[in-house]
Every structure is written in structure tokens, then in C-alpha cells.
Amino acid sequence: MNCLTSLCRYTASRHISRVIGRRPPALRLSLPTRHYCTFQLRPVTHSTHGHGYSRWYYDPRKVAVATLPLIICIGGAVIADYGYIEMVPFTNRINFVLRSPLEERELGESRFAYLKDKYTSIILDSHHPDTLRLNNITLKLVRAVHSHLIINSHEDTTVMLDRGNAGSALEVLRRRKLRNTWRVQPATGHLNGLKWEVVVVKDKRVTMWSYPAGKIIVPTGLLQVFSTDAEVATMIAHEIGHVLARHWAEKIIYNKCLPGPLRVPFFRRVEREADQIGMMILAAAGFDPRVALPAFEKLEDSHRRLFSSHTLIKNRSQFLSSSKIMKEALELYREVSPDQDIEGSLSVRF
DSSP states (O other), X not given: OHHHHHHHHHHHHHHHHHHHTXXXXXXXOOOOOOOOOOOOOOOOOOOOTTTTOSSGGGOHHHHHHHHHHHHHHHHHHHHHXXXXXXXXXXXXXXXXXXXXXXXXXXXXXXXXXXXXHHTGGGBOOTTSHHHHHHHHHHHHHHHHHHHHHHHHHOTTOOOOOOSSOGGGGGHHHHHSOOSXXXXXXXXXXXXXXXXXXXXXXXXXXXXXXXXTTTEEEEEHHHHHHOOSHHHHHHHHHHHHHHHXXXXXXXXHHHHHHSOHHHHHHHHHHHHHHHHHHHHHHHHHTTOOGGGHHHHHHTTGGGGOOTTOSSOOHHHHHHHHTSHHHHHHHHHHHHHHOTTSOTTTSOOOOO
């Protein structure tokens, strides 16, 4: 109705404007008024407790605290089901591995059998003088390992060692009830029944390999560099240290979780530990441990690679000649060789 009235008034005003000569006014329609919501919604704020986060699950620190028990439980379950926490003999380092001793031994035996079958043409006969010599040195070192471990852990235990299988002596450790069983003891069960074997191959490389089943491969090139039994015993004792500490099983974690360059520090730590264990084995077998220092210096040219798993010879010598390690090795050497002149047998400074 209002629109019709406005239209009639506009038409009349145009007619009058034509008569008197004025410009007609603009049409103004009276439209119904509409109302719109113009107020603004206030943002809802929450207490941030001074950290700038509106909810606890947005705070990384609170999330970490809340999930830590769950992570510990899951990690404990994984360790209980798949992992083994052990103490390394001689060094007493707590070690975590993902493979059982039986699995590690089976893998080492299968790998060693494969290599013997593949490289039969370059393997020296078992009655070769070099093969007999190295096996005798290894037997002496292995006997020292068992004797040292048993004497230090079980002072009143008597063990009969079999020449064919020196590892069977550690059955005594499994059957005997230990004092203070609540304490972590050095892991020696993987040595039980271990059949040690040394194979000499025709190869010019100056190195040595070992496998968890007590198998050691020695190239003839190493025998050309190390002529004395003490020097050869130093290299074999290092490899026995790897087997004793179960470094094969430990390296599985590094190989699976870390890229190549990041593995180097861990691999070098493993090599240093094998050096330290080898020093103690040398001393327990009646070899002067100070012979290890000049023996390792002969390996300098073969370990100069940037990402080599072995540390520099200079660093290895400094580590082995440290007062703590050398003092312990010389004390052990003095116990097994009381007639030796410790002060004057070797002119090596440490």
C-alpha cells in the first residue's frame, strides 16, 4: 500500500513539474525495513598456564611426560621378548643385543661353512705348519679366557679343560649356584660348548676375521707381517675379544638403526673394547701385554681409511697404554708369569 501511494505521488509531481517547468523529484519507495545481526562473536579463550598452549595435548612437554610410561612399558616388553641385556666380560660394560647366543652361533657356523666350501682352493690343509701353529696359539688363549673368568668369579672351582673342546669347561658355570645372584654377572654362557677353529687362507691382505661360533680366518699376508707368536697372539686375542663380547649381535642394532657414517663411532667403540679384552687375554695366557703396542703399529697402513671401523693406530696405542688398562694387564701377567722380569722385558713406554 505504501508503495502504491508513493507511486501516485510521484506521477502527480511529474505532471505538475511539466506545467511549471521544474525537474521532477526522484522516486523514493518506502520499502519495509529489514534488521540484520551486526554484533561480533567474541573468541573463546582458555587458560594457557603461561606456556602458550590452549590444551595439554598441544604441549610437547606434557605429551612426553604422559607417554613416557607407555614407551617404557613397550620398550620393556620388546627387551623381554626379543632382547638380551648382558655384561661384557673383562670390561663389565652393560650391553643390549637382539639375538640369542644360540641364533648367533648357528648363523656363524652356517656362514663359516659357506665360506669354507666357496674358498676351498685357497685354504691351507689342517696339517699345514701354519695352521697347526695358529690353532695351538688359539688354544692357549682360549684356555686363559676360561681360567681367568672362573678364577675371578668362582675362586674355589676346579675345571678340567678338554683339548678338543675347551669351551665345555664352562658347563661348570651353568651348574654351579653363584654367590650374590642378584648382581649382573659377565655373560659367559655363549662360550659353553664352543668349538674354536682357525683356518689359514692364501691371501695377501693384512687382516683377520672372526665369527660368533669361535671361527677365525687368518690370511697368509698377516703371517708375513707378524712373525713372532706374541704378535700373532695379539691379533687372535683381539678376535677372541669380539666373540667374547658378542659384538656380532650388538652390531645388528647399529646396522638396522643407523646410516653408514653414523655407525662409525659405535663400531670404533667395539674395536677399542676388543683391543682391551685382547690385552687381558694376552696377559692371562702368559704373553707380555706390552707387545700389543708395537704389533698394532704394523697395521697403520691398512687402517688409514676415513670411515674405517678401526680407530687410528695412534689413538689405539694411547688407549691401550693408559695407566688403568696397562696396569691391570701387567698385574694379571705378573700373576700367571711370576718369574718374568716385568720392568725390563720390553722397553715400551706407557
